[in-house]
Amino acid sequence: MKTRSAERVRRRLLAWYAAEARDLPWRQTSDPYTILVSEIMLQQTRVDTVLRYYGPFLKRFPTVQRLASAPIGDVLKVWEGLGYYRRAHNLHRTAVAVVRKHGGVFPDSADGLARLPGIGPYTAAAVASIACGADEPALDGNVIRVISRLLCVAGDPARAATRATLRAAVGRLVRGGQAGAVNQALMDLGARVCTARAPRCASCPIASECSAHHTATVGRFPQRPRKASTPHRDVVAGVIRERWQGPSQRRARVLIAQRRAGDMLGGLWEFPGGTVEAGETFEKALRRELREELGIEVVVGPRLTTVEHAYSHFRMSLHVYDCRHTGVRPRTLGCADLAWVTLQGAERYPLSVADRRVLRAVAAADA
Numbered sequence: 001m002k003t004r005s006a007e008r009v010r011r012r013l014l015a016w017y018a019a020e021a022r023d024l025p026w027r028q029t030s031d032p033y034t035i036l037v038s039e040i041m042l043q044q045t046r047v048d049t050v051l052r053y054y055g056p057f058l059k060r061f062p063t064v065q066r067l068a069s070a071p072i073g074d075v076l077k078v079w080e081g082l083g084y085y086r087r088a089h090n091l092h093r094t095a096v097a098v099v100r101k102h103g104g105v106f107p108d109s110a111d112g113l114a115r116l117p118g119i120g121p122y123t124a125a126a127v128a129s130i131a132c133g134a135d136e137p138a139l140d141g142n143v144i145r146v147i148s149r150l151l152c153v154a155g156d157p158a159r160a161a162t163r164a165t166l167r168a169a170v171g172r173l174v175r176g177g178q179a180g181a182v183n184q185a186l187m188d189l190g191a192r193v194c195t196a197r198a199p200r201c202a203s204c205p206i207a208s209e210c211s212a213h214h215t216a217t218v219g220r221f222p223q224r225p226r227k228a229s230t231p232h233r234d235v236v237a238g239v240i241r242e243r244w245q246g247p248s249q250r251r252a253r254v255l256i257a258q259r260r261a262g263d264m265l266g267g268l269w270e271f272p273g274g275t276v277e278a279g280e281t282f283e284k285a286l287r288r289e290l291r292e293e294l295g296i297e298v299v300v301g302p303r304l305t306t307v308e309h310a311y312s313h314f315r316m317s318l319h320v321y322d323c324r325h326t327g328v329r330p331r332t333l334g335c336a337d338l339a340w341v342t343l344q345g346a347e348r349y350p351l352s353v354a355d356r357r358v359l360r361a362v363a364a365a366d367a
Contacts, residue, residue, distance in 0.1 A: 006172040009150070009206050010182060013173070016205035017185035020192075022047070025054060027184070032106040032131035033064045033095075036119075039126050040091045044084055044312070047191070053082050065104055068095040076267050076350035083353065084312075085265055090118025108132040129179035137170030138183040139163065142190025148222035149194060149212035157222050232315045236286040237273030237355075238323035239362050240298060242340065253342055254362075255325065256349065257293065257335040269349040271320065271358055272335065282319050290323075293334035298323040305361040309354040320358050 021027070024047070026038035037057060041050045060078050061067040067075070072092055079088040094116050098106055107113050109132070113124035121139075128134040137143075144157045147169050155162035174182045193200050199218055201207050212218045240255040257272040259265050274289035276282060283300045290296055301322035309316050330338055341349070343363045351359065 005209060009209050010173050010176075010178075012205040012209075013185040013189070014178065014181055017181055017188065020188065021184070022188055022192075025051075030131050032108075032127055033067075034058060035131045036094070036106070036123070036127050037091065039123050040087050041082065043087060043123075045082065049082070053079070063104075064095045064098050064106075067092060068099040072261075072267055073350060077348075080350045081353055081356070085268060085352075089261070089266065093117040094119055106131075109134060110136045126183060129174065129183050131180075133177060133180065135171075135174050135177065135179045136183075137167050137174050137179070138187075139166055139170060140187060140190075142188075142194075143170060143183070143186040144190075145196065145222055146186050146190045146194045149199075149218055150206065150210050152211040152215065152217065152221060153223075155223055156225055158224070230310070230313070230315055232317070234276040234282070235273060235316050235318045236276055236282050236289065237271040237318060237320050237358065238286055238290055238298060238300070239271055239304060239320060239358075240290070240296075240323045240325050242325060253340040254346070255294075255330060256339055256341055256346055257332075258337040258339075260334075260336045265352050267336075267350070268352050268355075269339075269346075270352065270355045272338075273320075283321070286321055286323070294330040294338065295333050296328045296330045297326045299326060304365055305358060307354050307357045307361075309357075316354070318354050318358065320361070 024038075026035055029035065038050065038054060041053060041057075057078050061070060061075070070092070072089065075088050075092050076085060079085060082088075097116050098104060106127075107116070108128070110121075110124040110128040113119050113127055114121060119127075125134075125136040125138040126140075129136045129138055144166055147153065147166050148157065151169055153162060153165055153169070155165075157163055157166060170183075170186070173186075189204070189206075193204050201210070201213050201218065204210070204213070207213050210218075212221050238255075242252045242254075255272065256269045258269050259267065261267055272290060272293050273286055274293065276285040277288075280288070282303075286300055287298060290298055301324065304320045304322050307318040307320070309318060332338055339349075343359065343366065346359055
């Protein structure tokens with residue numbers, strides 16, 4: 001993109017953004033902490049979903065110091081349901097590092113932010129440009145789509161060479177001290193006009209400069225490889241009760257386990273179990289998993305529910321069984337911690353979306 005063309009694109013983007021910018025709470029501040037919270041939440045998550053979590057999270061952790069001093073379990077509980085829980089761990093690690101190593105003050109450059117644990121290149125550039133006014137290009141999915149079409153950039157954006165081309169192009173747009181506004185204008189344009197499907201080119205402020213629009217090739221960019229089919233897993237879990245049926249069953253406690261910090265959904269609590277291996281029945285898999293994870297034997301009863309859930313890289317059918325604990329004391333062989341709780345007490349623990357659905361199903365069945 002030549003200098004004169006870049007200037008026209010920048011001018012039209014800024015004019016459009018001034019008139020059409022979304023009214024979002026994190027755009028009413030220049031505080032790097034609150035902007036960081038929004039950027040971490042927005043990773044792989046829709047804006048309308050983030051809006052439900054952003055305010056409550058900041059009410060509970062209004063400053064980086066409050067977040068740094070909070071137990072990770074408290075952070076996960078407030079994050080519960082937002083998904084991609086590794087983000088919550090990373091945000092907490094970042095807060096701890098800012099408080100301990102930087103006196104609670106965030107670095108004001110992308111390089112400095114990127115050296116903090118849990119902050120990648122995009123997040124560092126976004127916070128530096130929006131909160132600190134640094135001339136940094138921020139490449140999220142929306143920006144990549146807009147620039148790929150604007151310049152007909154060939155190649156998979158996941159490849160280093162293609163990404164470098166895209167970064168250089170955005171870099172020419174964000175010069176002059178308005179990087180934060182330009183980056184957010186590109187994000188909004190990709191989210192609302194230059195969409196992945198059915199882009200509204202007639203409403204685009206930079207359509208006259210767009211190579212893909214002029215050549216009728218908008219649908220060909222970005223040039224991402226076709227995704228492979230999403231694999232499916234059968235997973236089993238046990239609602240392990242201290243008592244087996246009878247009038248006191250609703251008051252009986254059940255066993256929940258905490259996932260290890262380095263595991264998927266690390267730090268969350270769950271009804272214990274695991275993946276069904278080839279050739280296993282669901283009941284056999286559950287007995288094996290509970291033996292390996294907790295060192296206990298159970299009598300597997302009827303199936304209580306099956307929960308279908310999709311993660312970013314696989315789909316899961318979670319088959320949940322009523323189980324009777326046979327008396328061997330459970331141990332933390334494959335988990336971080338465990339607890340005997342009532343169904344009502346389990347509400348206080350951070351659970352994944354799937355396990356919260358299990359909890360509701362079990363409570364309804366016991367009612």
